[in-house]
Amino acid sequence: MFSQLPEPTLDPILSLSVAFKNDPRTEKVDLGIGVYRNSEGQTPIMKAVAQAQTIVTSEQTTKAYVGLAGCEEFNQSIAKVVFGETPVYDRLAVIQTPGASGALRMLGDLMAVAQPGTTVWLSNPSYVNHKPVMEAAGLQVKYYRYFDTDTKQVNRDAMFADLRNAGPKDVVLLHGCCHNPTGADIALEDWQLITEMSVAQGFTPFVDIAYQGFGDGLESDAYGLRYMAERVEEMLLTTSCSKNFGLYRERTGAAVLIAKNAAEAANARGKMLTLARSTYTMPPDHGAALVKTILADNHLTQVWKTELAEMQQRLVSLREGLCKQLNTVHSSDKFDFIIGHKGMFTVLGFTAEQMQKLRDDFGIYGVNDGRINIAGLSESQLPYVANALITVSQ
Ligand code: LMR
Numbered sequence: 554m555f556s557q558l559p560e561p562t563l564d565p566i567l568s569l570s571v572a573f574k575n576d577p578r579t580e581k582v583d584l585g586i587g588v589y590r591n592s593e594g595q596t597p598i599m600k601a602v603a604q605a606q607t608i609v610t611s612e613q614t615t616k617a618y619v620g621l622a623g624c625e626e627f628n629q630s631i632a633k634v635v636f637g638e639t640p641v642y643d644r645l646a647v648i649q650t651p652g653a654s655g656a657l658r659m660l661g662d663l664m665a666v667a668q669p670g671t672t673v674w675l676s677n678p679s680y681v682n683h684k685p686v687m688e689a690a691g692l693q694v695k696y697y698r699y700f701d702t703d704t705k706q707v708n709r710d711a712m713f714a715d716l717r718n719a720g721p722k723d724v725v726l727l728h729g730c731c732h733n734p735t736g737a738d739i740a741l742e743d744w745q746l747i748t749e750m751s752v753a754q755g756f757t758p759f760v761d762i763a764y765q766g767f768g769d770g771l772e773s774d775a776y777g778l779r780y781m782a783e784r785v786e787e788m789l790l791t792t793s794c795s796k797n798f799g800l801y802r803e804r805t806g807a808a809v810l811i812a813k814n815a816a817e818a819a820n821a822r823g824k825m826l827t828l829a830r831s832t833y834t835m836p837p838d839h840g841a842a843l844v845k846t847i848l849a850d851n852h853l854t855q856v857w858k859t860e861l862a863e864m865q866q867r868l869v870s871l872r873e874g875l876c877k878q879l880n881t882v883h884s885s886d887k888f889d890f891i892i893g894h895k896g897m898f899t900v901l902g903f904t905a906e907q908m909q910k911l912r913d914d915f916g917i918y919g920v921n922d923g924r925i926n927i928a929g930l931s932e933s934q935l936p937y938v939a940n941a942l943i944t945v946s947q
Contacts, residue, residue, distance in 0.1 A: 628648060629647070640783060645809065653806035671693070677699050707737045712739075729760045731768045731898070763791070791809070
């Protein structure tokens with residue numbers, strides 16, 4: 554059986570972490586996988602999470618199963634983080650999933666059974682795992698133009714021109730904020746226009762909001778999707794606690810859908826539970842127990858929001874710091890677009906060969922599609938990285 558298997562291809566992001574670990578150079582810089590690091594280069598346990606952990610371990614009396622949908626209080630409170638006061642709760646279904654990748658696959662599987670022949674439209678480029686997950690669920694994938702490689706901004710005209718071809722059996726995947734990989738986000742007016750197009754053309758929006766809180770802030774990052782959620786009949790959404798709660802390894806996320814009415818939402822939720830049973834049965838509990846504990850406590854919620862806002866601000870100042878180095882030391886403004894990008898990532902516009910050169914010559918690890926993780930930089934590395942960018946770009 555196994556002799557029929559082709560050689561496996563390496564994951565373009567996860568393989569970088571292994572290569573980075575094995576690199577003996579002390580000056581190496583990991584700008585690959587989307588993980589936040591502080592100025593000491595560590596990914597800390599957030600303060601509210603550490604406190605919640607003490608509460609959870611001291612109060613937990615059993616390790617018995619929680620249930621197919623995971624923790625209900627988690628599901629309700631994470632929906633509140635995403636939708637705030639938006640009136641969608643009477644037609645919403647939320648289930649806890651193993652991370653946001655688990656949520657993507659869950660909704661992919663759901664689409665495949667609910668509407669065989671669904672095509673999912675992804676931005677070009679999109680998060681490298683979107684296509685494999687959607688295809689593994691048996692769906693067709695198409696791309697809409699998104700990023701202008703010259704301006705390093707969203708090419709709105711091209712995006713809208715392509716989306717005009719999306720119809721009732723199509724699903725359009727949008728990044729809620731902090732576009733992965735480019736860092737170039739659509740504006741509120743774009744959300745409004747895509748909402749109108751969805752209503753007029755019949756396609757279903759699917760929002761991946763894995764980085765809520767890292768762009769302009771927890772609330773602002775959700776304005777676009779909230780506007781949309783109120784106005785469309787159906788919508789799909791995945792969210793993650795990996796980044797904004799720093800719970801990466803705990804695999805905590807949620808699959809969310811808005812249906813036409815409560816009965817259809819309940820039915821779709823039931824189908825998701827059946828799908829969960831036939832794959833992983835139940836999501837792991839610990840991360841959701843921590844998030845639930847934080848969001849049920851006003852003080853802990855405040856501690857969490859304050860630290861998240863500090864992380865968001867630090868990303869802004871790292872972007873500014875990098876550009877300042879490039880402007881003042883190298884007299885170059887060619888990377889000034891980095892300041893306008895949002896969240897953890899920026900696409901530099903480098904080719905795969907240039908990204909390889911960054912790795913080979915400088916030990917700077919970014920993804921071959923040109924993406925670097927700004928959150929992987931520390932202040933002391935900015936001169937080194939700025940110099941490398943200039944050298945490789947020449
Ligand atoms: C990333 O894009 O680096 C993260 O979302 C991690 C992952 O699972 O790929």
